Amino acid sequence: MTALRDLIDLVRAPAALSVPGDVVAGAAAGGTLGRRTIGLACSSVLLYWAGMAANDWADRHLDAIERPERPIPSGRVPAEAALGTAAGLTVAGLTVAGLAGGRRALAVAAPLAAAVWAYDVAAKGTPAGPLTMALCRGLDVLLGATGGSRTAALPSALTIAAHTYLLTALSHAEVSGADPRLPAATLAGTVTLAAVTARGAGGPAQPALAGCYAAQFGFPQAHAVADPSARRVRDAVSAGIVSLPALQGALAARGGAPRAGLALAAAIPLTRRLVRKVSAT
Numbered sequence: 001m002t003a004l005r006d007l008i009d010l011v012r013a014p015a016a017l018s019v020p021g022d023v024v025a026g027a028a029a030g031g032t033l034g035r036r037t038i039g040l041a042c043s044s045v046l047l048y049w050a051g052m053a054a055n056d057w058a059d060r061h062l063d064a065i066e067r068p069e070r071p072i073p074s075g076r077v078p079a080e081a082a083l084g085t086a087a088g089l090t091v092a093g094l095t096v097a098g099l100a101g102g103r104r105a106l107a108v109a110a111p112l113a114a115a116v117w118a119y120d121v122a123a124k125g126t127p128a129g130p131l132t133m134a135l136c137r138g139l140d141v142l143l144g145a146t147g148g149s150r151t152a153a154l155p156s157a158l159t160i161a162a163h164t165y166l167l168t169a170l171s172h173a174e175v176s177g178a179d180p181r182l183p184a185a186t187l188a189g190t191v192t193l194a195a196v197t198a199r200g201a202g203g204p205a206q207p208a209l210a211g212c213y214a215a216q217f218g219f220p221q222a223h224a225v226a227d228p229s230a231r232r233v234r235d236a237v238s239a240g241i242v243s244l245p246a247l248q249g250a251l252a253a254r255g256g257a258p259r260a261g262l263a264l265a266a267a268i269p270l271t272r273r274l275v276r277k278v279s280a281t
Contacts, residue, residue, distance in 0.1 A: 002076070002077050002078070002081050003076070006071050006076040006077050007071075007077065007085065008278055009070075009071050009076070009077075009278055009279075010052065010053050010056055010071045010072075010077050010082055010085065011049035011050075011052040011053050011085070011089075012049075012052045012278065012279065013049070013274075013278060014271060014274030014275050014277075014278050015048075015052070015241050015271075015275065016045045016048050016049060017245070017267050017270065017271040017274070018241050018242070018244040018245055018248075018271065019041070019044050019045050019048045019140065020041035020044060020045065020264075021244065021245045021247075021248030021249065021252070021264045022044060022137060022140035022141045022143075022144060022160055022248060023037055023040045023041040023044050023140065023141070023143055023144035024037060024041065024144060024248065024252050024257070024260055024264060025141055025144065025153075025156045025160065025248045025251040025252050025255065026140075026141035026142055026143060026144025026145040026153045026156060026157065027040075027144040027145060027148070027153075027255075028144075028156075028251070028252040028253075028254075028255030028256060028257040028260060028261075029141075029145065029149075029152050029153040029155070029156045029251065029254070029255040030144065030145025030146075030147075030148030030149045030150060030152050030153040030255075031148040031149060031152065031255075032144070032145060032146065032147045032148035033255075033257055033260060036100055036101055036146065036147060037144060038100075039096060039097075039099060039100025039101070040097060040100050040101055040105060040143055040144055040146060041144075042096050042100070043093045043094070043096040043097035043100060043105070043109060043143070044093070044140050044143060044144075045093075046089050046090075046092045046093030046096060047089070047090065047093035047094075047109070047112060047113055047116060047140075048116075049089050050085075050086045050087075050088075050089035050090040050093060050113070050116065051086075051116040051117075051119070051120060051136070053082050053083075053085040053086035053089060054082075054083070054086035054116070054117060054120040054121070055120045055124070056070060056071060056072050056077075056082055057072065057079060057082040057083045057086060057120075058120045058121050058124070059124075060072040060073060060079050060082075066175050067175070090113050090116075090117070093109065093113065094106065094109055094110065094113060097109035097143070100146075101143075101146040101147060104146050104147060105143060105146040108139055108142050108143045108146065109143060111139060112136060112139040112140060112143060115132060115135050115136045115139060116136055118132055119132040119133050119136060125172070129168060129172070130164075130165045130168040130169045131165065133164050133165070133168040134161040134162070134164045134165040134168070135161065136164070137160045137161055137163075137164040138157040138158065138160060138161035138164075139157075140160070141153060141156050141157035141160050141161075142154070142157050156251040156254075156255065159193060159196070159197060159247070159251060160244075160247070160248065160251070162189065162193055163190075163193055163240070163244065163247055166186040166189045166190060166193075166240070167186075167237060167240040167241070169182070169186060170182060170183060170186045170221075170224075170233060170236060170237055170240065171233075171237045173228070173230070173233045174230060174233045174234040174237050175230055176230060177228055177229050177230040177233060178224065178228040178233050179228065180224075180225050180226075180228045182228070183221045183222075183224035183225045183228060183232075183233065183236060184225045186221055186236075187218060187221040187222060187225065190213075190214060190217050190218050190221060191214060191218060193213075193247070194210045194211065194213055194214035194218075194247075195210075195214075197210040197213075197247060197250045197251060197254070198210035198211065198250065200253075200254040201254070202250070202253035202254040202255070202256070202258060202261075203253060203258050205249070205250075205253040205258040205261055205262055206250050206253040206254050206258070206261070207250075209246045209247070209249040209250035209253060209261055209262070209265055210246075210247070210250040212243070212246040212265060212268075213243050213244075213246035213247040213250065216239055216242065216243035216246060216268070217236075217239050217240050217243040219239075220232070220235050220236040220238075220239040220240075221236045221239075223235070223236070224236045238275055238279075241271075241275070242268060242271050242272050242275060243268065245264040245265050245267050245268055245271070246264075246265045246268060248261070248264050249261030249262060249263075249264040249265040252264060
C-alpha cells in the first residue's frame with residue numbers, strides 16, 4: 001500500500017499553497033470575493049494536485065534516468081496508482097467546482113482540467129509547454145471570478161499567466177542547468193511584472209506586495225545568471241513558486257481586497273518551510 005508521505009511527495013502538496021491565491025485574485029478583480037471563493041479555491045487545489053500526479057506518471061520513464069528519487073521510479077508509488085490518483089483528483093476538482101459555482105464554474109474548470117492534462121501528456125517539453133501552463137494558471141484566476149465580471153479579472157489572469165510562462169520556461173533547465181541568458185530574460189520579465197502590478201489604487205499593500213514578489217523571485221534568478229547550474233536554477237524555480245502569493249496578494253489589493261492580499265502573502269513563510277521538506281519542483 002502506498003504511504004501517505006509518498007502521495008504527498010507525488011502531488012508536491014506544499015506547492016498547492018500557491019494556488020488559492022489565483023482564485024482570490026480573480027474573485028477580488030471580478031467583485032465576487034466571498035463564501036463561494038473557498039469552494040472554488042478547493043477545486044483549484046485538487047486540480048493542481050491532479051496535475052502533479054499526472055506529471056509524474058507521464059514523466060516516469062524520463063524520471064527513471066534523471067530523477068530516480070521521485071515516487072514512481074523509486075518504487076514508492078506504482079505508476080497505475082499515480083494515474084488513478086490524478087484521475088480521481090481531477091473528478092473531485094470538477095465536482096467541487098460544480099458544487100461551489102454551478103455551470104458557470106464548470107465552464108472554466110473543465111477547460112482548466114483539460115489544459116492541465118494536455119500539458120502533462122503532450123505539451124510539456126515542447127515550445128507549447130510554457131504557453132499551455134500559462135493558460136492553466138490564467139484559467140485558474142478566471143475560475144475565481146465565477147458569478148462576477150471575468151472581463152474585469154482578465155488583467156489579473158494575464159499577469160499570473162505571464163509569471164507562469166516565465167517560471168515554466170526557467171524550469172525546463174532545472175535538471176541540466178541553463179544558458180545564463182535564460183535566467184536573465186526571466187528576471188527581466190519578473191521585474192517588469194512587478195513594476196506593472198505595483199501600479200493602481202490598491203493602497204500601500206499593493207506596491208509593497210509587488211516589491212516583495214520581485215525581491216523573493218528576483219534575487220534567486222540573479223544568482224542563476226551568475227551561476228546557471230542546475231542547483232541554482234532549481235532554487236530559482238522553487239522561489240518562483242513560493243513567491244507567487246505575494247504577486248497574487250498585490251493583485252487582490254488592486255482589486256479592492258488588501259486584507260485578503262496580505263493574508264495570501266502571510267502564507268509565504270509556511271510555504272518556504274514546507275518545501276524544504278517536500279520538493280515543490
